[in-house]
Amino acid sequence: MDGGQNVISANVSGGVVVSVGSANNVILGNLIGTSADGAISVANNLYGVVLGAAGGGNIVGGDTPNAGNRISGGGGDGVRIENGTTLAVVQGNAIGIRADGVPYGDTGYGVRVEAASSNTIGGFGQFEGNVIANDRIGVAVIGN
Secondary structure (H helix, E strand, O other), X not given: OOOOOOEEOXXXXXXXXXXXXXXXXXXXXXXXXXXXXXXXXXXXOOOOEEEEOOOOOOEEEOOOXXXXXXXXXXXXXXXXXXXXXXXXXXEOOEEOEOOOOOEOOOOOEEEEEEOOXXXXXXXXXXXXXXXXXXXXXXXXXXXX
């Protein structure tokens, strides 16, 4: 991350919410739940990123250098995909760890997929993997 990203922190609810039919959005290179330098946790009260009943093709992070988000310290899940959201991609993010390497996880799951299908978490390419640490559970996929 090069310092030109958004800082999305200390919100009463979630940091980023994409909902009801919103499709083909890209959320990349943000500091979510941290200070501007990524070293201090400034948590959102609930989730870092929620894709809820969203349309297909939403991307959280990316597969190129600096595309990933740093998501830390929320009162819920780092990334939550739910309610029929499909074809979402979560890649290249650092979830549950501050920029200085200090663990600061979310109180829920690092990534939670619930009642949603055909979504991708991570990948095999050089920058597609997520670092998910210090959360209640790293990745959970839960049915209806």
